[in-house]
Amino acid sequence: MVRPRIAYAGVPGAYAEIACHTFRPDHDPIGRPGFAEAIAAVEAGQVEMAAIPTRNTVAGPVPGVADLLDNPALQVVGENDLDIAVHCLGLTGVSLDAIDTVRSHPVALRQCGEFLARHDWREIEDVNTAVAAMTVHNCDERHCAVLASERTAQLYGLEILVRDVQDRRENRTSFAFVVRA
Secondary structure (H helix, E strand, O other), X not given: OOOOEEEEEOOOOOHHHHHHHHHOOOOEEEEEOOHHHHHHHXXXXXXXXXXXXXXXXXXEEOOOXXXXXXXXXXXXXXXXXXXXXXXXXXXXXXXXXXXXXEEEOHHHHHHOHHHHHOOOOEXXXXXXXXXXHHHHHHHOOOOEEEEEOHHHHHHOOEEEEEOOOOOOOOOEEEEEEEEXX
């Protein structure tokens, strides 16, 4: 039996992929480069559904998403809140003292403002937390940390340098589940 497919923005390890596994375990997650591409996959009938983050309790609305969802060809069929634990990740054997740069999605960076204020690091915004981790891993960026999930650390062979660096313990992201209308 063919399982329905659900698009999300990013690569395996993205919080949206975790939301897919958590809230739609009967669907096969399919990564797309960004939110617009995940929505376009639904519109084109390439997937049956998309998981799109709409709002985070710390960082607020996800930029650009409301405009994407304001589309008569789409219907939101559910919304769920995912608890978000953000960890500071690095390559194996790298100490926190060796870090001078941090990479992540802009919303994840905003969720960790207090942690980042304690470090004089250059911030690089990536399209996704897991894409940031994949970049650090693939490019062997030993001076660079990533703000992402524990699953991301496991998938890309990174170590958790500091756990739970988000500003608030109660850190949640709402995900809308979208189908064709």
